Amino acid sequence: MKASEKNNKKQLRTAQGLQGLFEAELKDIYWAEKAILKSTPKMVKNATSEELIAALQNHIKQTEGQIVRLEKVFEAIGIPAKAEKCEAMDGLIKEAEEMMEEMDPGMVRDAAIIASAQKIEHYEIASYGTLSSFAHTLDKMDVYDLLEETLDEEKETDSLLTEIAESSINYEAMEGDE
Ligand SMILES: [Fe+2]
Known part of the structure; x- marks a missing residue:
């Protein structure tokens, strides 16, 4: 292990037991949700389709609610709400932002924004799926319900x-019709 890796040791890699792993995953998705909340307005600014803009704006509101829901989960398991940097989400967001800077406005960029947003969604679906499954195994049914609610939204x-x-967007992107 490189020294830089040692210094950057995530709790995820040192978690004790399933409960510890659950807590580490929770901190990871808490960081990810906050990062998504910060970056989605950039997607709104770069999108052209009104339908896409509306969906992204709705997603911002939804993400705010999901952050509150995660804080309820932290409270329910009796630990302080703490975010731990998620390198994977950081990478997905960076890729999306670089793409938006480089591409011209229009339907092709909209299609690319959807591609990025869905990669982010799929990370979240995987995370909440795992978390809710862990909560079920750990017999924390109140927490399980909260996590399932978010999983359904995602x-x-x-x-x-x-x-x-x-x-619409994919066809318009193909036809070059902006
Ligand atoms: Fe989310």
Whole structure:
């Protein structure tokens, strides 16, 4: 292990037991949600399609609610709400931001924004799926319900983005019709 890695040791890698792993994953997604809340307005600014803009704006509100829900989970398990940097989400967001800077406005960029947003959604779906499964195993049913609620929202957002892409944006991007 390199020294730089040692200094950057995440709690995720030193977690004790399933409870410890659950807590570490929770801190990871808490960081990720906050990062998403900060970056989604940039997607709104760069999007052209009104339908996409509306979906992203709705997603910002939803993310605010999901952060509050995570804080309830921290409270329920009796630990302070703490974010721990998620390198994967940081990378996904950086890629999205670089792409938006480099591309011209229009439907191709909108299609790329949807692609980025869905990569982010899928990370969240994987995280909340794991967390809710851990909560179930640990017999924390109140926490399980909270996590399932968010998991359903993430899946809905993902489906909505697919619908927007496939019903109009992808075709318009192909035709070069802005
Ligand atoms: Fe989320």
